[in-house]
Amino acid sequence: MECIxxxxxxxxxxxxxxxxxxxVVAFRDLTPQAPTHILIIPRNHHEDVDxxxxxxxxxxxxxxxxxxxxxxxxxLTGHRTVFNTGESAGQSxxxxxxxxxxxxxxxxxPG
Ligand code: 5GP
Ligand code: ZN
Numbered sequence: 803m804e805c806i807x808x809x810x811x812x813x814x815x816x817x818x819x820x821x822x823x824x825x826v827v828a829f830r831d832l833t834p835q836a837p838t839h840i841l842i843i844p845r846n847h848h849e850d851v852d853x854x855x856x857x858x859x860x861x862x863x864x865x866x867x868x869x870x871x872x873x874x875x876x877x878l879t880g881h882r883t884v885f886n887t888g889e890s891a892g893q894s895x896x897x898x899x900x901x902x903x904x905x906x907x908x909x910x911x912p913g
Contacts, residue, residue: 807897811845820875821868825861828868828902837905838876842868847897851885854898865900878904 810817811827820840821828831839844861848854855862866883873881881904886893 805847805895805897807841807843807895807899808847811843820872825858826864826868828872831901836903836908838873838878838881838903840869840872840876840902842872842900842902844898849896849898850887850893851898851900852887869900869902872902873904876904880904882908 809815810829817829819827819829821842825845826842827845828840828842831841842865844854844858844865846858846861848857851862869881869883881902884901884903885898886901
């Protein structure tokens with residue numbers, strides 16, 4: 803298995819999960835871009851959200867439900883949820899993941 807997020811989801815690195823069930827796990831980003839920066843991922847490998855949406859639409863919805871719960875758990879008054887899709891959009895890990903960011907103000911438009 804080559805995919806780093808598949809390895810994390812399998813528990814290979816002993817990563818602390820903020821949420822985990824049969825389909826989804828959530829853990830803190832290694833290089834946080836905000837005071838709260840959590841990654842919420844499907845356990846199954848899909849290279850990006852476009853593929854996830856076709857293959858497992860219910861899991862895609864669940865990623866956002868988990869984001870809502872974790873935003874409340876973190877005490878966020880607002881949050882930003884992001885999927886980067888493709889290298890030109892900043893995707894660097896090709897296992898679909900939802901970024902949950904909060905704890906500071908965010909600019910718009912994004913960089
Ligand atoms: P992308 O750039 O693909 O949208 O987001 C990938 C994210 O994964 C980045 O924010 C990066 O910091 C994070 N990341 C990469 N490798 C690891 C890792 O081994 N552990 C954790 N917790 N985060 C990682
Ligand atoms: Zn994977």
